Amino acid sequence: MYYDIYGLSAGRDADTVERFLAHFCDRTCIEPLVNKSLYVWQNDTYHTPEVFRPLHSIAELNAYAIAHPNHAFNFYNHKGLRDDVFSTIIQFTNDGKVVFGISVWYNTEEGSDTYEDAYLVEAEIRQVTGAYKSYIAVEYPPAKNEEEFDEDVAMWKDIHDRFERDNPDLVIR
Secondary structure, three states, rough: OOEEEEEEEOOHHHHHHHHHHHHHEOOOHHHOOOEEEEEEEOOOOOEOEEEEEOOOOOOHHHHHHHOOOOEEEEEEEEOEEEEOOOEEEEEEEOOOEEEEEEEEEOOOOOOEEOOHHHHHHHHHHHHHHHHOOOEEOOOOOOOOOHHHHHHHHHHHHHHHHHHHHHHHOOOOO
């Protein structure tokens, strides 16, 4: 299992995406992109058509995101990652923002929980991307707009609060 840590940022630009990838990955290992594609979900609210096209580079990903600020699509990467990271996630949202995500292992090989590590990664995402909202989830997909992100923040806070209430002897930092 994995913790998914997400931060919502207004940084839908090449510099923010590159900073995020460079911080959590070895950028030289990601490109050229092989067998990657860009899939945009149709959305009537945002007047967004379904789009499917091959993706060859991060520059192409960034250019499309900037040219189409109401198109929601994502980019998952599993190459060249830091040792403590399982995957990087970039979810471009329908409302012109970006959800930056990192998946980290839920447990160490010894079986201890890695929540403290997830908490530190959450702070890194905020610092690197300028994210102004964030949360930690367990194997959960990123939101497609800010309203959905806010609902996810509330849901995971409620789950966390119930867990602490039902397990007073456990300390989660």
